[in-house]
Amino acid sequence: MCVLSSNDDCIVALTPEAKALGIHRGEPIFKVRDIVKQHNVVIFSTNMYLYAAMSKRVTNILRNSVNYVENYSIDESFCCLDGYEKYYDLGDFMRKIAEKIRLYKDIPVSIGVAPTKTLAKMGSKFAKNYKGYSSVCLIDNEEKRRKALSLFDLGDVWGIGRNTLAKLNSLGVDNPLQLADKSESWVKHYFTAPMYHTWLELNGKPCIDTAEMLQNKSVTTSRSFGEMITTIDLLKASVATFASSCANKLRAQHSVAGKVTVYLLSNRFRNDLDQYSNAATKPLLVKTSDSIEITQAALDALTDIFKPGIYYKKAGVILTDVTDASGIDLDLFDPIKNRQERYNLMTTIDSLNHRFGIKTVQLAVEDTQGDSWLPKSEHRSGNYLTDMDEILTIKI
DNA sequence: TCTGGGGTCCTAGGACCC
DNA sequence: TCTGGGGTCCTAGGACCC
Numbered sequence: 001m002c003v004l005s006s007n008d009d010c011i012v013a014l015t016p017e018a019k020a021l022g023i024h025r026g027e028p029i030f031k032v033r034d035i036v037k038q039h040n041v042v043i044f045s046t047n048m049y050l051y052a053a054m055s056k057r058v059t060n061i062l063r064n065s066v067n068y069v070e071n072y073s074i075d076e077s078f079c080c081l082d083g084y085e086k087y088y089d090l091g092d093f094m095r096k097i098a099e100k101i102r103l104y105k106d107i108p109v110s111i112g113v114a115p116t117k118t119l120a121k122m123g124s125k126f127a128k129n130y131k132g133y134s135s136v137c138l139i140d141n142e143e144k145r146r147k148a149l150s151l152f153d154l155g156d157v158w159g160i161g162r163n164t165l166a167k168l169n170s171l172g173v174d175n176p177l178q179l180a181d182k183s184e185s186w187v188k189h190y191f192t193a194p195m196y197h198t199w200l201e202l203n204g205k206p207c208i209d210t211a212e213m214l215q216n217k218s219v220t221t222s223r224s225f226g227e228m229i230t231t232i233d234l235l236k237a238s239v240a241t242f243a244s245s246c247a248n249k250l251r252a253q254h255s256v257a258g259k260v261t262v263y264l265l266s267n268r269f270r271n272d273l274d275q276y277s278n279a280a281t282k283p284l285l286v287k288t289s290d291s292i293e294i295t296q297a298a299l300d301a302l303t304d305i306f307k308p309g310i311y312y313k314k315a316g317v318i319l320t321d322v323t324d325a326s327g328i329d330l331d332l333f334d335p336i337k338n339r340q341e342r343y344n345l346m347t348t349i350d351s352l353n354h355r356f357g358i359k360t361v362q363l364a365v366e367d368t369q370g371d372s373w374l375p376k377s378e379h380r381s382g383n384y385l386t387d388m389d390e391i392l393t394i395k396i
Numbered sequence: 397t398c399t400g401g402g403g404t405c406c407t408a409g410g411a412c413c414c
Numbered sequence: 415t416c417t418g419g420g421g422t423c424c425t426a427g428g429a430c431c432c
Binding site for chain 2: 006007008012026027028029031048192193216217218220223224269316375
């Protein structure tokens with residue numbers, strides 16, 4: 001089985017069976033059509049609504065079990081177990097949580113327990129790959145730490161990507177233990193801050209703080225178009241849709257933005273067409289999460305950079321200068337006289353959309369004008385957990 | 397025919413200030 | 415002949431993550 005990216009373009013996740021057929025993560029699906037057909041590979045479009053809903057349910061189980069939980073991503077969380085060792089066997093404790101998630105959600109879980117996040121992630125990978133751990137791998141003493149470091153794949157260490165791996169290899173470092181055993185001055189001489197932090201973590205000294213990451217500093221919505229588009233009207237429809245989506249995300253996390261950026265991209269894989277890309281940023285006089293203001297600013301930016309005669313493949317809206325909604329600086333010359341009214345309007349729209357489904361109420365300019373530019377999604381699984389019309393039906 | 401989306405951090409270099 | 419020292423802010427690009 002393979003799961004595709006937006007627009008049904010690239011393979012972003014696949015089962016071991018699919019890997020065994022020679023399919024690779026990141027590959028565009030059209031390049032492996034033959035394999036897919038020949039071996040009846042099951043294909044799914046991506047469905048972030050479904051995954052987010054499932055993620056939330058799993059996270060809720062964690063939160064009910066552990067006092068302090070950080071949601072790192074849609075499928076990873078960090079639990080702080082400081083002090084728990086006085087009352088529990090940490091292996092048993094976490095194994096019960098894994099069993100609970102399997103029982104209620106039928107999702108396999110792997111857990112690493114260690115003094116730092118980098119080591120904990122290593123542990124979870126061991127737990128994932130070796131059934132003998134029964135879902136939980138502890139790296140809780142010096143002997144286990146050194147053994148784990150010596151066995152682990154250097155390129156799989158959190159924070160070591162393709163380029164850093166190549167550099168480490170060229171310096172004669174081939175496994176995480178060799179890296180951890182290097183001196184502080186060696187690490188600082190050849191690398192910069194992020195690598196230094198990884199080195200500290202590998203040596204059991206916690207220094208990566210993911211809590212800071214919980215407040216997003218920017219918010220983006222962007223899409224590749226199902227078909228390339230050329231007209232300003234279709235670009236307006238798409239950019240307005242993206243801008244409005246950004247504003248929704250902003251309100252959902254109770255923050256406001258100070259700048260709106262719009263960017264346009266032609267199709268970089270088409271050498272036969274003129275290439276063009278550009279971006280424009282508009283400041284917002286008063287930081288806001290108001291869909292109308294943000295969409296207007298985005299459309300102004302779009303007008304600045306639109307160039308006729310180009311086949312556009314992708315557009316996006318980025319909101320920056322994002323801060324908490326409390327404590328907004330007002331402006332004497334603010335053209336919007338009653339911000340409270342506008343805020344109430346947005347709150348009302350949000351609650352209508354929450355109750356009756358997304359896009360029950362939207363800006364007129366968000367009208368998609370047909371679906372030519374909408375990303376393709378031909379193998380989407382149902383929104384089983386969030387939409388009554390798509391709830392799973394079972395034949396008895 | 398056809399190549400994803402949403403983030404963060406760090407650094408170097410330019411522009412500008414006194 | 416020959417062009418300081420000490421700062422800040424911003425941005426683009428690189429690297430990394432899921």
